[in-house]
Amino acid sequence: MNGKIGKFNVISKNLTKVEAEAKARGELIYPNDVALPNMLHLKVLRSPYAHALVKKIDTTKAEQLPGVKAVFTHKDVPKHPAWRSYVLRFSASTLDSHILEKEVRHVGDRVAAVVATTPEIAEEALGLVDVKYEELPAVLNAVAAYKPDAPLVHKTIMRGDKEHKCEKNVCYPIFVNKGDVEKGFKEADIVVEEEFKVGRPNNIPLERSSCVCRPYSGGRLEIWTQSQSIHGVRMDIAYSLGIPQHKVKVHRMFLGGAFGAHILPNYIEFIVAFAAWKLGVPVKGEQTREEEFYTYGRHPGVFKLKVGAKKDGAFTAMDMWFLDDTGAYAPWGELILGLECGWYMSMYRCPNIRFDGYTLYTNTPPCTAMRGAGNPQQNFGVEQMVDIIAEKLDMDPIELRLKNHIRLGDTFYGQGPDVLCTVESCGTEQLLEEGSQMIGWKNRKSRTPYADKPWIKRGIGMARGFHTSGTASSPPSQIIVDYSGAMVKLNEDGTANLITASADLGAGNNAAQCAIVAEEMGLRYEDVIFSEGDTDNTLYDCATHATRGSFCGGLACRAAAAEAKKTVMEWAARILGVSAGDLLAKDGFIYIRTSAGGDMLGITVKDVVSHAHDNNWGTAAGVASVKAPACPPCYLACFVELDVDTMTGEVKLLNAIAGGDVGTPINLHAVRGQAIGGLQMGLGYALVEDTIIDQTNGRVRNPGFTDYKSFTALDMPKKVQTFFADTYEPTGPFGAKGMGESATNPVAAAVANAIYNAVGIRTFENPITPERILNALNKAEVSQKVYAVR
């Protein structure tokens, strides 16, 4: 569906990110670069058991090691539970942890914190803390946790101020019932039911977690840390320490990647802030890569999906039962489960849809949102199911999708059942049409591409998906907080500063925001300077998550820019003796629209501001705090061509196409980068990435890159193409929507569908490893060969 395609001066071009040069030169200051006088170093003592009580803890020997300044345990931290989920209203938040724990609930859980003059001394002191553990029975996966007699990870948790009892290790359930699925299945001509299992990749951002906290006069705490929301960190840490929010100041910093790992503060920030607050000196805590693997990861799960369809392809009923594993703590509560539900309900039109899901606690390291937040999981099932149904109905899988997909005018759930809007732009048809041409969809029969290697089979597969742009609901949400703020001011030399808390994880949304400001104000891109601030001097921005940086953040930036521009144009009108309505600005020049129809150069922005300065007219500035009017879906279609070696089970990717619907792309470099980066992560989810939890003791067996594998450049398909639909999102800044997470969501299903096309098997589980492929192919042939001789 084509909307208005505007002609822009700044946006929709290849823009260099504002921080690119600093990053390339190694000049950017990251939290771990911060060094302060008298700064101490903190290390965390972690539980070797999946579930245990800290019966006794003796810190004397550790405290006596020269250089050790303090050792903290559960006895020292605040008694009230910590709050980690500022994205939700407090009343809807789950509080199930303390800063240090007496009952430890996963291997790696936080037992004590040592603070010393050097990291080496702190590390050595860890070995001197004497802990007597009473081991407790543990549950190490969702299925084991959900049994009626399973040992409980948490007996009760807090839901805001209220206590909540957990039965069968369910943190919270979600049940949504639309229509009557039983009736729908009766009306169906075919009914298909499958069970899927999705694994546990890690966000693996390049940068490791690090936090520096400096206490200073007035009872204030100053914090540098990785964060996708400095205002959120401030809110959570202040609450958890029991101090007023305004006492905490958090610095905005660029992140070395996150993919969701830093939406909510992880534990290191609380522990460091607590230690610094207690000791009155700066403290730094840094995590090793191994600790990162014990800190976050994508929710794994098991789900059943049943779909009924008529002969003509119309879906009559969809029924999903979901066990979502949140690990030992659920700072998001059941939100990821709710998202899984909302995405599933937003995939295809169906009069009868049911979702019956449970967020399960397990004695494994806590999980978090990871690029897609529930969307990659449900998409892996639904998009394979669509292909299965298409085959049964002898229909082209793309035709089946085109018949049923949620599109213009339909309801879209942007962040679970409580956040919704009406779809106002949708590029799905164009993406499917063009993508199928590019991949050669018409000829996609399974092939044997090499005559001398008949064991190699080639296939083509596809899947479609989407993500939301932000979490702002049209009818207001009852649980989620989503608004952004920005300030724009003109400098005396005619350039402008953009001041916003909006975090940039590497996607380039700050660059996009500067471009939006430049476009709005008629300045050049390079004349808008991105200014980092902190929680004292920026407006509240809920977070950069849910693919909202360009859309929600961009709306606030545009509004602030518009206000500043208004002043500049009024001044220009005054100087030129014309009406402001006759003026337009472009590239730093202000033109007068003539009655003849041309544009006459009037004055430069620089001269306007200079004149204003000399005459004491003031600073032209704008402030805006904006809740977006909607959460528009950004669609993505992924096509993959691959070879399967039927003797080794190996998959070799040949060609991948990602077609994105981003509305108006703000930065062409960036959307292409997001498409390819999201592809890499989706391919990893499909084929190789998994955090392997030892089912006997709850340890992570691969907490490092020796055995946690992620695609290298040599694993990527040789040919990767991206293209974008011609859409325009009316609610977005200059028609823009997001990209970051849609880029990953349908990739794994596309790979699974391509493998099926090549060799006729599905594993119904990811990652789809060579061994799983061989098992599915039931390679009796090779096994016989192996054992038959003699």
Add this chain to the structure above:
Amino acid sequence: MSNLKTILKPKDLFRPLEYFKPDSVEETVKLLDKYGDKGQIIAGGTDLMVDKDPKIKAIIDITGLDLNYIKPDGNGVKIGATTTFAEIATDRSLNKSPYNSLSEAARAIGTPQIRNVATIGGNICHASPSADSAPPLLALDATVNIVGPAGERSLDIADFFLGVGENALKKDEMLTEIRLPAFPARTGSAFMKKGRLAACDLAIVNVTVRLTMSDDSICQEARIALGAVAPVPLRAKAAEAMLRGEKLQDKIISNAATQVVQLIKPISDIRSSAEYRKILSCVLVERALKEAATKLS
């Protein structure tokens, strides 16, 4: 061996207190004798700085000993122990048949950054069953030169690997050189490695074959070497015997590859099941033999 359990064992910290950079092999040997178990040679450090063995108290840096060389002559090629894999990967003489399997193995190790500093001596002394340089050295009948207080001795590469992480060096000995013999004209080799990724991964199975053919295409000599399928890298001698004296038709190759499975003892670990290693061994040996045979025909 790996440090990946540090959060569970905070007492086991890597804290070496001394660092030496000797000027001569004699000085090195003296230091090794002095520190015994607590002394550790470092060259590239790409295994040492991952394992971080807590018992190491003295680091002995051998990068100043001029053991970084590749010297082809009439009797084959001599490779110094601290020659990096980057050099081996690009060296002209090692890219010629039949030494190409060694340079191919070098290119399959780690990443370019690792290859720039990791050494062939370190790779074989670390004695991981999956060391990528081991199958080529076995297939090429390499010998190693060892220096100790009593002098020099030479050892067949096959006798150098004693067990998982165990080599034949005594506490006060160091490896100085690896020697590859010369081969008759119609000799070729092929290397294959399968990991979870196309780069930057340990081998689930690695394989090298070497064939010497007569002028009328009879196999005169064969080597089939495999890694990651037993406590040490090994030769599948019974399978080699099936090729000697034969014309290498597909059926002969296929039977030899199948036989290999009887000669290995793979384990199941985080990278692979034992069953899959058996399947891969059979498949990779067959493919490597076909590749080598095709090049020689």
